[in-house]
Structure formats: structure tokens, C-alpha cells
Amino acid sequence: MKRWGARVIKILILLLVLMVTVWGALALLFQWPAGAGRWMLVSVWVGMALLSLYALSNGKNVFFVPQGLGLVLLLGWWGSIVPSNERLWATDVNRMSYGEIHGSVVTLHNVRDFNWRSETDFDERWITQDYDLQTLKSVDMFLSYWMGPVIAHTLVSFGFEDGRHVVFSVEIRKERGEAFSAIGGFFKEFELSLIAATEQDIVRTRSNVRGEDVYMYSVELAKPAMQALFLSYVEQGRQLQTAPRFYNTLTANCTTIVYDMVSKIVDGVPWDWRVLASGYLAQYVYGLNALAPGHTFKELQQLGYINPRALAEQPGEDFSALIRRGLPLVSPI
Known part of the structure; x- marks a missing residue:
């Protein structure tokens, strides 16, 4: 039972990492200014997710730190995006x-x-x-x-x-x-x-x-x-x-x-x-x-x-x- 419980927790963490990764990548794709910088940030974000997945499969929790820090920065940036009535509208x-x-x-x-x-x-x-x-x-x-x-x-x-x-x-x-x-x-x-x-x-x-x-x-x-x-x-x-x-x-x-x-x-x-x-x-x-x-x-x-x-x-x-x-x-x- 303990082994099954550990597997369930591992799967839930895996799903969480995947969801956070997809959300972060889409947020950057839709909101970061177009150009090479956008794709570089997406690549870095996905790379950190891969490290997290590696940590999950090998028990090396230290690799969760980069994605955790990245998520904090991403959420801070996301919160700074506010609606406006002053744009060049259709x-x-x-x-x-x-x-x-x-x-x-x-x-x-x-x-x-x-x-x-x-x-x-x-x-x-x-x-x-x-x-x-x-x-x-x-x-x-x-x-x-x-x-x-x-x-x-x-x-x-x-x-x-x-x-x-x-x-x-x-x-x-x-x-x-x-x-x-x-x-x-x-x-x-x-x-x-x-x-x-x-x-x-x-x-x-x-x-x-x-x-x-x-x-x-x-x-x-x-x-x-x-x-x-x-x-x-x-x-x-x-x-x-x-x-x-x-x-x-x-x-x-x-x-x-x-x-x-x-x-x-x-x-x-x-x-x-x-x-x-x-x-x-x-x-x-x-x-x-x-x-x-x-x-x-x-x-x-x-x-x-x-x-x-x-x-x-x-x-x-x-x-x-x-x-x-x-x-x-x-x-x-």
C-alpha cells in the first residue's frame, strides 16, 4: 500500500509539473514580446521542467529549485500584466x-x-x-x-x-x-x-x-x-x-x-x-x-x-x- 501511495503521489506531482510547464510556456508565447527572446525564455522554461522531471524519476529533489524560482518570477511578471483602454484598437x-x-x-x-x-x-x-x-x-x-x-x-x-x-x-x-x-x-x-x-x-x-x-x-x-x-x-x-x-x-x-x-x-x-x-x-x-x-x-x-x-x-x-x-x-x- 505504501508503494502504491508513493506512486500516486509521484503521478500527481508529474501532472502538476506538466500543467505548470504548459501554462508557463503558453503565457510566454502569448504575452512576451515577439522575437528571439521569447523563444529563448520558452526554451529555458521547458528545460527547467525537464530537470524537474529528471528529479522526479531519480529522487534528486534539488533539481526542483530552478523551476520553483522560475515559477515565482513568472508569476510576478504575469501579475504585472494589467488591462488597458489605451491601445491601437481595431x-x-x-x-x-x-x-x-x-x-x-x-x-x-x-x-x-x-x-x-x-x-x-x-x-x-x-x-x-x-x-x-x-x-x-x-x-x-x-x-x-x-x-x-x-x-x-x-x-x-x-x-x-x-x-x-x-x-x-x-x-x-x-x-x-x-x-x-x-x-x-x-x-x-x-x-x-x-x-x-x-x-x-x-x-x-x-x-x-x-x-x-x-x-x-x-x-x-x-x-x-x-x-x-x-x-x-x-x-x-x-x-x-x-x-x-x-x-x-x-x-x-x-x-x-x-x-x-x-x-x-x-x-x-x-x-x-x-x-x-x-x-x-x-x-x-x-x-x-x-x-x-x-x-x-x-x-x-x-x-x-x-x-x-x-x-x-x-x-x-x-x-x-x-x-x-x-x-x-x-x-x-
């Missing part, structure tokens, strides 16, 4: 949306209203809009699939009695020339950004320009909960402007932040693995009886697939009205 996230509240009216600044012809060809337009929360009448959830069925980007759209819709999207704030990396999202590669946009901009670019599969679901919420959720987004924008945060692929992304806001507004919203596997988020919301009643989930999914309608758009047509044709919609509770 054009579509160059501005962050924020709001001012005057009674029931919220003035949103930097609402994005681009006209996208391709991902690199667009007309830049940022607008300021007033939204009276007394006239808020709907909340819709869009799920945009860009990397298979498990992961989707979550957007929340608020509809008003005058026919306008504004969409909130929690996104990575890319620097110019930067591309999304799911792995990089674990290693402080991106800051968080809050974008408020028109549906003609932020939904259409996914369905018509990027070729993503986009599904829309009308969410059943009491009007006070709708208003509170809208104000939660406004507060998120204020916080990100004053205290920037890093995006995290697992814990701080487009879906987990929405869940955190909703769970503070609506009592009894349970945590579920589908908050992380956001491609299945609609099934989770359906299970909470928060989608249009009287339909199976499969029916709602089929009706909610907006791409055929979006791609049939004609010049001058109301995009928001077009994508809602034939959809079962709900009214405030």
Missing part, C-alpha cells in the same frame, strides 16, 4: 458604448451603425440614441454560430414601441491586426468591450457578411426585468470604461457575463453547463420556460434561423422587421 471596437440615465430615458453614446460590405470594407458610423425604457416592449436573444455547434456568440436585442432595436454584445476588444484566439483568451490576450449596435450592423454582418448561422429567440421576461437588464448593460459599459477587464474564454465572455446579469435580476435562475457551452444556451433558456410558449424547441429553432430571410434583404428594406417574419414573439409579462 476600427469596429475603437469606441466603447456607454450611457447616461435621465429618469426613464437612457442616452446611449457610440452606438455602432456600420454598413458592412465585407469584413474589411464598410462605412463607419457611430450614433447617439435616446431610449425610453417605459416604451421597452421586447427582449430577443441571438445566437451566432461560427465554430461548430458547441460555441455561439450571444447577443441580446431590446425592442421599443417605435420599432427601433438596439443590440448589446460583450466582445473581445481587438487591437489592429489582431485575430481572435480561444487559447489566447485564457492568457490575457484581449480586453473586454461592450458594443451597442443596430441590428442592421451587428446581426446582419454575421448572417450576410461573415456567413455565420444566426438564430433568434424571443425571450419572455417581465417588463421590470427587461428594464433592469438594459440598465445592467449600461452599468457594464460604465465599469469597463473606468476599470478595464481582460476577456477570458471560460469565465468572462459574451455568455457568462449575460448570465451573471440575469441571475441578479431574475430569482431562481440556476447555473448550467450550457452557459459555458453557449451553442446550447437556447435549449437551457427553453427549459426555464422563458421562450415563446406553445412550440417545441425544434420548432422555435427552425423558425428562428434568420439567414434565409436576412440574405433575401432588398435595398431599403427594414432588416429588423424582415428577420422577424413568421417568428413567434412574446410580449412583456
